Amino acid sequence: MGLPLRxxxxxxxxxxxxxxxxxxxxxxxxxxxxxxxxxxxRRFGELRHDIPRISARVLSARLRxxxxxxxxxxxxxxxxxxxxxxxxxxxxxxxLPAIDALAGVGRKLIxxxxxxxxxxxxR
Amino acid sequence: MGLPLRxxxxxxxxxxxxxxxxxxxxxxxxxxxxxxxxxxxRRFGELRHDIPRISARVLSARLRxxxxxxxxxxxxxxxxxxxxxxxxxxxxxxxLPAIDALAGVGRKLIxxxxxxxxxxxxR
DNA sequence: GAATGCGGTAACCCGGCGGTTACCGCATTT
DNA sequence: AAATGCGGTAACCGCCGGGTTACCGCATTC
Numbered sequence: 001m002g003l004p005l006r007x008x009x010x011x012x013x014x015x016x017x018x019x020x021x022x023x024x025x026x027x028x029x030x031x032x033x034x035x036x037x038x039x040x041x042r043r044f045g046e047l048r049h050d051i052p053r054i055s056a057r058v059l060s061a062r063l064r065x066x067x068x069x070x071x072x073x074x075x076x077x078x079x080x081x082x083x084x085x086x087x088x089x090x091x092x093x094x095x096l097p098a099i100d101a102l103a104g105v106g107r108k109l110i111x112x113x114x115x116x117x118x119x120x121x122x123r
Numbered sequence: 124m125g126l127p128l129r130x131x132x133x134x135x136x137x138x139x140x141x142x143x144x145x146x147x148x149x150x151x152x153x154x155x156x157x158x159x160x161x162x163x164x165r166r167f168g169e170l171r172h173d174i175p176r177i178s179a180r181v182l183s184a185r186l187r188x189x190x191x192x193x194x195x196x197x198x199x200x201x202x203x204x205x206x207x208x209x210x211x212x213x214x215x216x217x218x219l220p221a222i223d224a225l226a227g228v229g230r231k232l233i234x235x236x237x238x239x240x241x242x243x244x245x246r
Numbered sequence: 247g248a249a250t251g252c253g254g255t256a257a258c259c260c261g262g263c264g265g266t267t268a269c270c271g272c273a274t275t276t
Numbered sequence: 277a278a279a280t281g282c283g284g285t286a287a288c289c290g291c292c293g294g295g296t297t298a299c300c301g302c303a304t305t306c
Contacts, residue, residue, distance in 0.1 A: 017229025
């Protein structure tokens with residue numbers, strides 16, 4: 001016989017908060033950009049240089065996304081040719097511990113995959 | 124004059140760990156699936172029911188992904204028609220604190236967006 | 247015997263994301 | 277005068293991720 005459905009006890013949506021913040025990290029290169037900004041402010045060209053395979057198009061997109069969500073500030077420098085400097089806002093910095101936590105799990109995942117031969121094929 | 128390039132001081136890649144774990148969370152509905160599994164084990168139909176708009180195709184894909192990475196176990200129950208039960212592995216459970224941290228930031232983000240009228244348009 | 251519910255899988259299709267290329271104005275360099 | 281570097285943007289384009297639909301075998305229910 002089939003089993004009766006058990007109703008979920010956890011809150012209906014994970015709350016959008018998780019999804020919201022994941023949309024920010026989901027775009028290509030987003031984590032790398034944030035990571036690069038975790039230290040000193042960096043200019044567009046520096047970011048391009050430090051994330052070698054990123055395209056200007058996407059870098060620009062990511063930065064403007066993050067800026068519009070209040071995680072990153074853009075400051076135009078009075079140089080010529082004009083250059084721009086990006087840095088994390090305090091709000092943006094709050095992501096760092098969470099990112100560290102994720103990275104920690106990532107390390108464990110990788111270690112585990114290596115010890116017990118990798119069954120991983122998918123993806 | 125243009126500024127001289129400053130070289131990045133942070134490790135070249137964020138280490139793949141972050142990227143690795145984000146690939147797991149990046150697929151549609153992945154966070155919701157994990158969240159639902161954070162309590163008791165759940166069956167396929169229950170998951171479909173509790174994540175109303177997910178399609179069977181994607182639910183199946185996410186579960187097999189997570190299983191192949193060692194985050195989820197699948198147990199076939201001896202009932203008829205046969206049913207399957209999914210639960211988080213210990214490794215999978217390690218994600219939960221990190222996810223909580225992200226959700227925490229998510230809540231702050233949302234709060235902030237609401238207090239200071241939302242400039243958010245993108246995405 | 248037909249319909250229903252279980253746990254999926256296969257095929258099709260469409261939109262959007264991201265890579266590539268070309269181009270912008272401006273100031274310095276050659 | 278031409279080329280270079282800065283910080284981008286616009287247009288084009290291909291791919292694949294996810295939604296939709298159809299279908300599977302099996303056992304119980306009507």
